[in-house]
Amino acid sequence: MIILDENVLRESICAAIARWYTGRVRFISDLRLNSVIKDEAIPGLLMSERQPTFVTTNTTDFSQRVAPHPRYCVVCLTLPNERQDEIPDSLRRLFRMPAFRTKAARMGNVVRAAPTFLQFHRVGDNTVHTVPW
Template sequence: MIVLDEQLKNAGLTEAIQRWYRGRVVSITTLRPGTVIKDDVIPLLLRQVSDPIFVTINVTDFWQRTAADRHFCVACFPLTDDRAGEIPELLRRLLQLPEFRTKRERQGKVIRASQTQVQYYPHDGRIRTLSW
């Protein structure tokens, strides 16, 4: 399951990702409808669903602030709102890398994926860098 951050729900990303992703694509608001969802609650919500990938452009609040958790993966894309349309292509490329190809390989990692490189940290907090 891919869970999109609240600020991405109206960007047409759900449909674009569903063209190639076989699982469910939902907004974080689907996990707790009718309420305001603060960033610090998101990890708790992600633990309630099976092996989600949380996708956000809110890098400052998630990259190196969210602890890696074996129940989910966080994928941060350092893009502005007007460039959010690039996420489906970047996410697809990311999920084709050997380090993130399967749920088992990507769970427990927090990722920062830009146009030129991918950085991630697992439970130990050490940042690894991949070029692409």
């Protein structure tokens, strides 16, 4: 399951991901209807779902502040709002990398995808890994 952050609340992005991703694509607001979801509540909501990959462009709040957990993956795409249409292709590109190809491989990672490199850290490993992409 892919869960899109509230800063990515565009049906066109959801639909573009759903064209190639075989699982469900939902918005974070679908997990707790009719309420404001604060950033610090998101890890708990993710753990209530089955192996979700949370996608956001809010890299400041998530890439450094959210701890990796074996039950979810967080993907922070460093894209400004005017380039959000690139989210589906960037996500698909990430999912084609061997280290992130399967849901099982993604779980436990917090990933920051910049234009030319990826940084990620995972459960049980305090090292921040940087790879070109």
